[in-house]
Amino acid sequence: MILTDFDYARPAGLDEAVALLTGTPGARVLAGGQSLLPDLRAGSDSARLLVDIRRLAGLRGTTRTADGRLLRVGALTTLADLAADPLVLAEAPELAAAARANGDPQVRNLGTAGGNLAAAGRPTDLPAAAIAADAVVELAGPGGRSTLPAEEFAARGAPADAVVTALLVPAAGPAAAFEKSADRATRYPVCAAAVRITPDGPRIAVTGATPRPLRLRGVEDRLRGGPYDTEAVLAAFRAEPRELFVPGRGTSAEYLGHLAGVLTARALQRAERALA
Missing domain, CATH: 3.30.43.10 (Uridine Diphospho-n-acetylenolpyruvylglucosamine Reductase, domain 2)
Incomplete structure (x- = not known):
């Protein structure tokens, strides 16, 4: 009730x-x-x-933009559909994996991409994947259509007078991955890490262990050029300030920093294998 x-x-x-x-x-x-x-x-x-807005036309499904460089994920696309979409699996696998990691089948069949991105105060999975992918959020508001980088959207939240209409994701092939350690009761992430390997180096974002979904530029800089073995990644995370990680139930900042490093190493190694 x-x-x-x-x-x-x-x-x-x-x-x-x-x-x-x-x-x-x-x-x-x-x-x-x-x-x-x-x-x-x-x-x-x-x-x-x-x-x-559940019956509004044009806000469901994933298509490739006319220039072929972006995937347009409609905001009403369910997490289940996003997780299984062949185009997303091929060109933005970190996004598909993050959608698949959300909740349980009931949540994934009802929950939407736009809602997951805009769920203020909840450590949902899609925002970190969107940040790692360098995606932008498309909005419809009183001034017309606009876009906001996913990282900025995660910090500011959805404007009260706007509707999230789509997520625009660079199509980059298989060199991306998502790893998560979930709370057993809620399925929200204790920590989750999303990565994408680019010609300029890795893009890395985490959520759950941090106050909000964050891109870790310091870790990226330390890992530029590799290697991505576990010890190298953990060393890169040990150099991050402990205040970055927010202790939760039964966890410490040190534990969460280590967990974020382990998950990031797994994701980077998975993405690297996909390139081979």
Whole structure:
């Protein structure tokens, strides 16, 4: 039972959805509902209006952009579909693996890519993969369409008057991976690491162990040119400030820093094998 009063609207188009969000303080977007609805039931969140975008056309599925350089993942694409999409598996495997690591089958069949990216206050998996992939989030707001780098989006969150419409991901082939150590009860990451090996060196992002999904530029710099063996990666992580890692239930900053290093090493080695 949801112990809060709110109005409900199902807009016929994206412009109507944006108008509802703009015109109603406290309005919230409803997509998969896997974060918002539990919070409403628990009383930890509130809404004056739920704007249900689940039937809006054009926000599902993954396509390649006309120039072939980007994958466009519609915001209403379910995590299950994202995890199994052949195009994503071939060109952005860290994203497919992060989607596959989310929750359980019920969550993956209902939860959406856009909702996972915008789940404020929850250590979901897709943001780290999107940051490692150098992806950008596409938004529709009162000023029209705009984009925001995934790293900046993770720091700022979704604007209250905008709808996430897509994630634009560079198509880079198999040299990427995602590794996760999950909380057994919630399936949220104790720590997760996403990597992508590029000609300029590795891109590395972590979540769960840090205050928010973060790109670790210092670790990237120390590993530029390799090697990616476990000892080298752990040494690169030991040089990071311990304050970067936030202790949780039964964990310390030292433990989380080590765990992040182990997961990153596994991901880098998996990505390296995919290149061979």
